[in-house]
Amino acid sequence: MIGTESESHDYVAGLCDEEAMERLDTLCAELVEENTRQNLISKPSEQNIWQRHIADSAQLLEYVPRETFGVWLDLGTGAGFPGIVIAAMRPQMPVVLVESRAKRVDWLGRISAKLGLSKCRIEGQRLELVEPFEARVISARAFAPLPKLLRLSAPFSTKATTYLLPKGRSAAQELQEMPKATRRMFHVEQSLTDEDAGIIVSANALKPRQETGR
Numbered sequence: 001m002i003g004t005e006s007e008s009h010d011y012v013a014g015l016c017d018e019e020a021m022e023r024l025d026t027l028c029a030e031l032v033e034e035n036t037r038q039n040l041i042s043k044p045s046e047q048n049i050w051q052r053h054i055a056d057s058a059q060l061l062e063y064v065p066r067e068t069f070g071v072w073l074d075l076g077t078g079a080g081f082p083g084i085v086i087a088a089m090r091p092q093m094p095v096v097l098v099e100s101r102a103k104r105v106d107w108l109g110r111i112s113a114k115l116g117l118s119k120c121r122i123e124g125q126r127l128e129l130v131e132p133f134e135a136r137v138i139s140a141r142a143f144a145p146l147p148k149l150l151r152l153s154a155p156f157s158t159k160a161t162t163y164l165l166p167k168g169r170s171a172a173q174e175l176q177e178m179p180k181a182t183r184r185m186f187h188v189e190q191s192l193t194d195e196d197a198g199i200i201v202s203a204n205a206l207k208p209r210q211e212t213g214r
């Protein structure tokens, strides 16, 4: 389990190059600054931003091949999690962020430009209105209850799509409440950054590295 800011920083550094780490440092600084103007993240979580937000997002990369080619779709990106972190760590991969709240859309546009994320596209509207395309990965943190999430994301999903859904404490319960056919398609992985949190992942997700101590 990753318990401290410095452990979180080291963990993320092991998943990306130095330029990506510089982008993430910039993201953290800009986020704290923007958090004085709009409510992007909770004030207390500014103190452990690497654990609560950056490493928490970055761990999703462990579930997909390093050379992922298709589009990564992040639903309800909000302040940027996990979508902006993923885009900052893998700038060559096309990433689409869907967010409906205007102030957050504006922030996502500004930070994406500042970080030079040319492959990152922001859909500033409700997911229900986005023209469907095939997503290689669909991620969503704190976006919607699982039945709604799967219903809204279905137009973007194929058999090859990997779902990565950080769900906090409710992960096992939410999956348990789904019909049997859906339960067979997913399982819950332990979050690296919170011992009480789970990530609902689809069956085609990679197994994460073992040396992380899980």
Ligand SMILES: C[S@@+](CC[C@H](N)C(=O)[O-])C[C@H]1O[C@@H](n2cnc3c(N)ncnc32)[C@H](O)[C@@H]1O
Residues within 6 Å of the ligand: 075, 076, 077, 078, 079, 080, 081, 082, 098, 099, 100, 101, 104, 125, 126, 127, 128, 140, 141, 142, 143
């Ligand atoms: C609880 S926040 C989570 C933000 C971010 N994923 C995180 O974990 O920090 C949920 C976000 O989803 C957005 N959202 C909710 N329903 C949406 C929809 N149907 N289409 C697009 N965005 C939506 C909200 O505006 C909000 O920013």
